Each structure stands twice: as structure tokens, then as C-alpha cells.
Amino acid sequence: MSRIYNVEFKKKLVKLYIKKGYTLNNISEEYKVPIASISNWIKKYRTEYEKIINSSVNVI
Numbered sequence: 001m002s003r004i005y006n007v008e009f010k011k012k013l014v015k016l017y018i019k020k021g022y023t024l025n026n027i028s029e030e031y032k033v034p035i036a037s038i039s040n041w042i043k044k045y046r047t048e049y050e051k052i053i054n055s056s057v058n059v060i
């Protein structure tokens with residue numbers, strides 16, 4: 001049975017991967033989400049997340 005995850009949850013897991021250095025396996029095991037789903041979310045949200053990070057770094 002497929003589960004539907006909300007956008008905030010997806011972005012939270014992407015942040016764990018990009019910013020905190022969690023592995024796909026760590027995230028998958030901890031949150032009970034398939035690795036393929038997490039990987040797709042990373043591809044989808046990476047650019048958006050990196051823009052947020054870069055814009056916050058440039059703010060004084």
C-alpha cells in the first residue's frame with residue numbers, strides 16, 4: 001500500500017540528507033520510508049533547499 005507524505009515531511013528528510021549528512025539508509029530506517037522515495041524527493045527539492053541556504057548565507 002502506498003503512503004502519501006506531505007511536502008513538509010519530504011523537505012525535512014531532504015534537509016537531513018543535505019545539511020545533517022544522514023545517509024539514505026539512516027533516513028529510510030528511522031522514518032520507515034523507501035529509499036527510492038527519499039532519493040526522488042532529494043532530486044526534486046535539492047535546488048530549492050540550496051537556494052534557501054545560499055540566500056541566508058548572503059544576508060548580513
